[in-house]
Amino acid sequence: MSRSVASRPRSRRFLFIALCVVAVVFTGCVRGPSSASRAPDLRSDVVPVSGCENGRTDQTDLSVGRLPARCTAGAPAPQPLSQPVKLRVSIAFRGEYAAPVLLAQSLGEFEKENLSVEFVTLPTSDAIPQMSQGQLDAAVGGYDLSLFNASRIGLTVRAVLGNYYPPSAGDYSVQQTGLWCRRDAFTTPESPDPTETQKLRWGSAVGKSSSGIYYAIAELKKRVPDFNGDALAVVNIPSSEMTTGLKNGVIDCAVLIDPVWIDFATPEYVLMATQLPGEPLGAVLFGKSLLRDTPAVGDAFARAVIRTINTYLSGDYHQDPSVMAAIATAINQPVALLARTSSLTMDWEIRQDTTTRMQQEFIDLDVITAYENPVPEEKLVDRSFYEHATGRTN
């Protein structure tokens, strides 16, 4: 009896310590919901909304220069929630694309719904797991592989509102965001042949999985039907070095966004592909809390954002100094810089099959290898929120 007393407690102690370590590690992995439960407002049925008689377009329309859905200013009217609700929303980075959501907070439209929104800056791929675990309510960013993979691994995330498209997308007489190339990389610099873009070196921070590369290829395919994306040489360059790489000849083409492309709107460079006409390639995503737990709150959020677009961000809002000032403050950019680009077309609608087309292209390019067929739209998109807000389902 006494001989084992000395050795037994020691091995027991080891076991105890090991269990404690395991328990700590374990609790770190499992997270509970962060927000206290909210008293749920019930979600109403879709009813017509005054002011939004033209608040819907044909979701399959992708023509150049098409007009977005719009309601009158101030519509849809607020329907404040019975109790104040605080939301946590991420944006991928501070840019004009996020103006509808940012201004909804700073100009008081969320407040009218009894909502208040706290913003964080987070890449979409980090936002999605947080949304699925309830630590984040919504995210604003581009469509990318993280969204498609999210549904595949069973996370509850949906795109519920579109963000924007450039009004002149598809119109090559207008300088804008898109694929910019060095003229002297072409055999005939005065009139560059789009077919040759296949042989040039494109720069990308994330290989062929960037949405910029996606739309550039999709646009070029309209003029070069047998565009071979597989053979395309994409050079890995960190985003911070992209413009340097383009200037130094390390790469021949790069996707340049507002306002970066402005420095390249010179005779040495040429715009070879714009964004896709009439098709937002980004969205507001909702997580589990707004999709399943409290959809009425989601509806309030959608109403506020849509109302902001209709009231402040409709038409050529760059001509409105107070709106420009509000945007400049929200995204921390000087008004002068903002004024060098043209107004974006904010669009809360989601085009039919945007996600399907994007996945198919990625599958064809071998960017997506984990599955062969695109995840269907109903698993990625939920139009009910803007349908409730505008009172239009078709």
Add this chain to the structure above:
Amino acid sequence: MSEQTIATTTNDVVLKRLPGPAELKPKSHSRRRRTIELSLSIGVPVALILLWQVSSTREWINPGLYPSPTDLLRRTPELFSSNAGGGMWGDVGKSMYRVAWGYFWGALFGLVLGIWMGMSRLTRAALEPLLAAMYTVPKLALIGVFLLILGFDEKPVIAVIGLTVFFFVWIQTMTAVMSVPSGYRDAAISFGATKWQLFRQVLLPGALPQIFIGLRVAAGVTVLTVIGVEFVFAPGNQGLGYRINTARQILDPGQMYVAIVIAALLGVLFTWLVRRVGRMLAPWAKEDEG
């Protein structure tokens, strides 16, 4: 002898030193202790893996975000046979290439400069303050500078890795050469050794065990650094670090964990290799050296 017992004061206590369980049954006790230690070394990692497996399959944690070990095993052959971007083989190959070349150049310069500065007071005085200051600069932060100077191919990657390895190897080598006991030098000089003979016959073998410690530490650091650099910049879009980072960005945790495990294995393998070479070249070194 008188019958009377010698009285001791009742305040005294007798302190006994007796054999304990280890002493009474030394053989079985030591066998038992070895068994416990062995079972813990194997048992704890196995238990953690089992816990992970169970938590994932039973969905105590989200299996989409935290795939179980069996999920990872199942995913591995598919990742390796994939052709897209060279698949996992391409990533492993590229990372190994960077590890090998970065280590080679860094170790080469580290050894040369370490030996030279260890032997020459003048060189030490000239270069040590400079090198000591540069030692603490995080080399990863210099990747941007190197990209500009050397271009957007493998060269800046090899340079950053080589630089990191260089500093580890240089400082260990220099100290090793300087710490060769003066008695060894005296003996050689007293027998008429030339400078070259002193170096080859005494300083080099004398410093070898500690030099290998430096080489071994540098080996582990190399793999870490390669992964880190590939997070920022991976020429050809290949590399384990690139794979880990990309998999995280597109929300493919399965791919990410597989790449992490392979990177860890690469590190272990490489360090083990350097250690083996060290034992071969310096067999006289004590167990925890070289």
Add this chain to the structure above:
Amino acid sequence: MERQAVTSLSKISLRGVTTRFVSKGDVVDAVGPIDLDIADGEFVCLVGPSGCGKSTVLRMVGGLVRPSSGEIDLRVTDPRWATATVFQDYSIYPWKNVIENVRFGLDLAGVPKVEGNRRSQVYLERMGLGDRAKAHISELSGGMKQRVAIARALVVEPEILLMDEPFSAIDAQMRHVLQDDLLEMWQADRRTVLFVTHSIEEAILLADRVIMLSVRPGRIVADRQVPIERPRSAESARNSKEFGELHDELWELMRREVQSQLAASRSAQEAS
């Protein structure tokens, strides 16, 4: 004080040798001035309190250190093998095995390996390590390592053997054994030996002549012939009357030197 007759035919001769070094900006006289002549075939022991500089004198004769002033002459036939040294901490190399260590001096001189091995084996036999030629150094005890060091020094057949407290780091029993071995070997080839030790007993036992240095700066304070006959055995030497007398005399001298050193440092402390 007896003095050896000054002769230009001395094997080793020191004239006005001093050692000085710079410490904390001050110049410190460590040794000297020393004038000393050692004849060919003499076994001389250098003793003295710690810090007196006896090892420094040895290192100067061996060429490891240069004198700050004065001159040391060694009269030899082959300058290459003028001296060989046995060190206190053995300084044999763990990456070489026993016979490679013994061969070391010959290797450095370019002697072919086969020849070197042959000669080394002879000396290993003489040191009683004949069967350990291929052993690793890590397998040897302290006493064995020192024997390897002695073999290494002897194999090059130096005209002068320098030994710097070679037995200090060895336990008492082994020390006696090694002293006996050394006596026996030296009595066979009668090389010139300069042996530094802190043990007066060891000095008298081994040497023809014992020289004592004072405390720093070390100067010669005693130079005695050892009156015990050769060939000697350690046993009989220790028990002889002459041993006891010389021992007591030198011991007393050493004690006074050490006391004066203590007194000097105490007064230096009080002054500061």
